[in-house]
Amino acid sequence: MGLSDYLSKLAPELILLVGGCAVLLIGVTRSARPTSIASFASLIVVFLALIATFSAGAPDATASLPGLLFTSLVYYTRLSALGVGLLILLVNWYQAVGEERGEYMAMVLFSLLGILLTASANDLLVLFFAIELVSVPTYVLIGLSRPEHRAPEAAVKYFFLGAMAAALLAYGLSFLYGVAGTTTMHQVVDGVIRSNFVFGSSMGIYAVIGLLFVFAGLAFKVAAVPFHVYAPDVYEGAASPVTGLLGFVPKLAGFVALVKVFGMLSWELPLAIQWLVWIVAAATMTVGNVLALLQQNAKRILAYSSIAHTGYMLIALLVGPVAGGGPMHDGVAALLFYVTVYGAMNLGAFALLAAFSVRGKPAETLSDLAGLGKQAPLAALAFAICVFSLMGFPPTAGFLGKVYIFSSAFSLDSAHSFHGPLVVLAVIGVVNSAIGAAYYLRLVAAVYISRDEQEVVPTGGTPVRLGLALCSIAMLFFFVWPSGLVDRAQANADVVLHGQRVATVVTTASSAGPRPSDGTGAVVFLADSDVRSASDSRDE
């Protein structure tokens, strides 16, 4: 385990870390006039990290360092976080006032570093710290984002609730440790099963409690009902570019962590947890979409839309990985594809708000947007593409994201006992996306159809508009060529299940018949008999 090992395997993370510190130093050397050198430097850092990721390629599943495990999930998360990260930097280019830009950009880089570590964590503690590394910089970002009093208010709200969520997460992880007797993630499942044999099935209840708290803590990060209440206030309080970041960074980290936690149990979720996720998914979609209908402020609309999208993603999370089925079957691939696409399209919508001012203030309400269609046709077009993508409308990547999610919901065999509930959930999902169309249309209508037009002033600067353009182009690009993204996301399903259980689950699934999605590859329950049979198959 030499230094070169660390350097080669952790190259993107180290680049981000060193780069983040360097950018922080740039902030210390304050020049008299504000420059965008910090923004430029962080752009280069993320770009270098992206190149390092590409040159390292997809890691093989066995590569590990103490506390870390490099699966193809890590590879995908790096690509996704850094790719969207580039866009985030563009949109945030001028956000903080000149003197604070160094600190501000460094926080963005640290947050991205947190996502990367979340993906590679192989220890419950590392996972916890990585998640907090994602969250803590975002509190700072919100506070720094603009001088108004609303920003610190939002930061404080977010911080206190975030701290509570961190406590829930830590508490839940401690339960899992108590049951399994280890913090090494790929050994947890063995520990859980062993403890079931040693202590009888009564130990199962502690595992369930642990999962429940972990899910609650992470549900806060992804803004799922009932932990969604902070989202509208925080989104409204923070400046638009930060809000664009908040829609992606905590979500990606939260969902990657959920995938890892569910994956460390080989998706053998207790029935109670499955129903919990089902209810949370249905409630999240419905609450998000219905409440968004009532809003007048574009940022609040997008905040509730962010909640609704979490609901769609939870559907895919519930399906979980289906071995060998291809992108239409695999819930994890659908989820990872969707998070990335959502990050870009949501960022694009906020980039428009960041790019224009009305009456000396950044655009925020629907009436602020009136007249953009005439005064800035190209920006309005890019915005419309992003909003139609959020709506899940062809020809955009958001549409394909919904295709993957809803089709994965049908992928369980019809004999499977969770087949029916998932089909119902998918129908709730499609009905919700029709409800969602109503408020997304209001955004588009505000831009194109409104009568009382305002004088909008482009204040965002070129990088912001470039970010907006790239977001919308990405939506069209990944509609035409989804495999560029989804093939990388798809490889995860096979390796998301850690360690040796990967092999057993895949082999039992493939030996079960010609169509691997039929049984064990999908969701298996933690009933005693199932556990026994699962552990039997592991011993083979």
Next chain:
Amino acid sequence: MDSWILTIVVFSPLVGALLLMLPPRGADAAIRRIAFATSLVTFVLALIALAQFQQASPATKTFVLQAHVPWIGSGEEGSAVDIGYRVGVDAIGIWLMLLTAFLTPLAIWGSFSGIRERVREYYALMLILEVGMLGVFCSLDLLLFYVFFEFTLVPLYFLIGIWGGPERRWAANKFFIFTLAGGVLTFAGVLYLAYFAYRIPEVGVFTLSIERLTGLGQEGLIPSNLQWWLFVAFAAGFAIKVPLFPVHTWLPLAHTEAPTAGSVILAGVLLKLGTYGFCRLSIPIFPDAAYQLAPFVAVLAIIGIIYAALAAWVQEDVKKLVAYSSVSHLGFCMLGMFSMKLAGLSGSVLYMINHGLSTGALFLVVGCIYERYHTRDIHAIGGLGRRMPWMGFFLVFFTLSSIGLPGLNGFVGEFLVLLGTAQSAHLGVEGKAGPLGYAYVIPAALGIILGAVYMLWMCQRVIFGPLKEPPHTPDTSTGLTRDLTRREIGMLAPIALVCVFLGVYPKPVLRDLEPALARNILQLESTRVASAAEDSGSAASAVHAPSEERVKLADAEARVPIASTLAEVPSFVTGTVGEKREVADGS
């Protein structure tokens, strides 16, 4: 071998839309010319596609002019997912494409004087809308079909929302959300169907190829319970688009608020996306459910026919009246289709084309009136025949075409629809009794009478009687003359000519249509008939086992009404029906 002509046809308007970005700000005349020229080029390309289609011996192949590019999944053998850019047409698709390519330039031409602001965006959206509509009719992949099907909403949403009447925002929203709400259920059904295909060993691939899924329906591999659910899911999207009673309420509103060209395209082509969806997907993929649910659909269609006719009768807005007549007419279309008879189906497809022509033209005429008088209130205008003899001529002409005067296009479709519905209960040339019967014909025929009543009454009040004009009209400030200008006559005359042509000689369309319907929709030459024939008690054996007396009798019965009806109809229809019998017997 891939043929790219259809792709070129579909995406040629998109090239035009991009070209529209070239002229400088304010060069409206140039923008109009580019848009019109592009749509004409598309029409010419569509004609070339038609020529290639007819050379490609459509009578023997399912779909011709096919092209395939993998999109999701590799599309190779052994890949788990097979979704691709697949295009290809049969006679139904190519004729509806031609209708689209024919109506769009006229709609664009018709907007020259009416659209004064945001001209560039307007014509770009018209052309983009054409891409969507053309794409639907030649998609052979369900995902591609859905993409085009839904995509048409976006440009039309803007066309109504930006250039529409006073209630445009509400109308555009209602239109969009209604159609989308149905569409997403269809979408869920599509995905579930693909999963079903993936699970059964005969397919084993997550495929959305329409040909392969139709094959599933043909071979009866989809259990009837599932067929029911999926039929309902598909129908949710298509019925709203048609629109079928009781989900038609968005249509009159959207029509009233839409700009003239928007109404023309909406009535002319967009509504057909719904009927086309039923025809191309619901009936062939879910044949059992379609047979069982046909009476239900037919009852809704008949309620729609009569209800919308009565509603049209009392409208005071001419445009709304024509909009309600659309609902009524589309009811006939659905009725004929669900008779599951060749005559009914070909009548239904012909009806789609005819309705597109005559109702589209009616909207154009109403637009001409509106541009001059700024009102469509029937009470505010009257006796316009004196002021505008040309307009009077076209209004009466298209009214007659719309109500099905023999000799004009409307009649042929209407007749075949009613014929198909009437024969439906008999075995007929299809060798299988359809789900409908005479009982459905009587109320539908009542709808025809009502149609004549409200349309002619509208004509009478608008054209004849003492001259009545709102003050300060006609408005000639935009370069219009009192009567129709040469441009307006130029855009109406081609439609009128086609109406006469299709009324006198519908054979070119029907000749291609019938084999395509028999094979692709009713699947008469397929294994379904063969397997049904093995079952001696089955009705299908009538064709193959004429020795069975009972069946023979029923067969004979089925033919009697055709013969007796045919005695009273013009020879051109007899010709087609006779030919149809040959086709079926040949099988």
